[in-house]
Amino acid sequence: MFSRIFMTVSLLILLITITKVDSCEKGEDGHCMVNDGPMDDDIKKSDSLFNQKVDWEKAENIYQFYATDIHGKNVSLDKYRGHVLIIINVASECGLTEINYKQLVELHEKYGKSKGLEILAFPSNQFAGQEPGTSQEIYKFATERFNVKFDIFEKINVNGPDAHPLWKWLKTQGKGFITDDIKWNFTKFIINKQGKVVSRSSPTAKPLDLEDELIKLF
Numbered sequence: 001m002f003s004r005i006f007m008t009v010s011l012l013i014l015l016i017t018i019t020k021v022d023s024c025e026k027g028e029d030g031h032c033m034v035n036d037g038p039m040d041d042d043i044k045k046s047d048s049l050f051n052q053k054v055d056w057e058k059a060e061n062i063y064q065f066y067a068t069d070i071h072g073k074n075v076s077l078d079k080y081r082g083h084v085l086i087i088i089n090v091a092s093e094c095g096l097t098e099i100n101y102k103q104l105v106e107l108h109e110k111y112g113k114s115k116g117l118e119i120l121a122f123p124s125n126q127f128a129g130q131e132p133g134t135s136q137e138i139y140k141f142a143t144e145r146f147n148v149k150f151d152i153f154e155k156i157n158v159n160g161p162d163a164h165p166l167w168k169w170l171k172t173q174g175k176g177f178i179t180d181d182i183k184w185n186f187t188k189f190i191i192n193k194q195g196k197v198v199s200r201s202s203p204t205a206k207p208l209d210l211e212d213e214l215i216k217l218f
């Protein structure tokens, strides 16, 4: 009885040892990878274990998120790594639409190709129903009326329990006035090349007002 348990235990220990030696030998320069702290593979693994729906609060940068673009494509925000970004919620039918789109296009033309500035626009219908269109209509409006070439995403909620996880996270990073909720259309977040929020601007701030701040980040 005892010897059987003993044999089982020693067999287990032997197995574990063999497995460890095996993975150690795969390391380079005779390093043992088991106790060497996080390697690239481990970091990738923890990234893929990140589930934005439940883990959004734990995000360290925007590259961990994904969103659906206006053409229905699932986009990992990892594609923006190393770029300075403006993330903004947009509306088609509102007093601020014209100036915001126009100046965003201007910023993008000036700093897109030359400095790698990327603009991520998220249509949202949460403010007095001023973005009632379908994805196709929104895209048509933005590209035909303002010649937008920056990235537009699918319509999302920015407030409430159904808010997109990226927006939930953005709001905890750039604090709002009194509450974190997005008050109005055209709230702008500036993201640095490390994927962190550096500022949040109100709807009435014009995109060109952000120029000085952007220049420091390029």
Ligand SMILES: *[C@@H]1O[C@H](CO)[C@@H](O)[C@H](O)[C@H]1NC(C)=O
Pocket: 066, 074, 075, 076
């Ligand atoms: C979108 O891509 C992410 C990985 O970047 C994946 O985790 C997620 O499940 C995908 N979502 C959909 C709806 O395909």
Ligand SMILES: CC(=O)N[C@H]1CO[C@H](CO)[C@@H](O)[C@@H]1O
Pocket: 091, 093, 094, 095, 096, 127, 128, 129, 130, 131, 184, 185, 203, 204
């Ligand atoms: C959609 C929406 O609420 N539009 C508003 C955007 O913000 C400006 C100024 O704060 C308002 O004038 C718009 O009506």
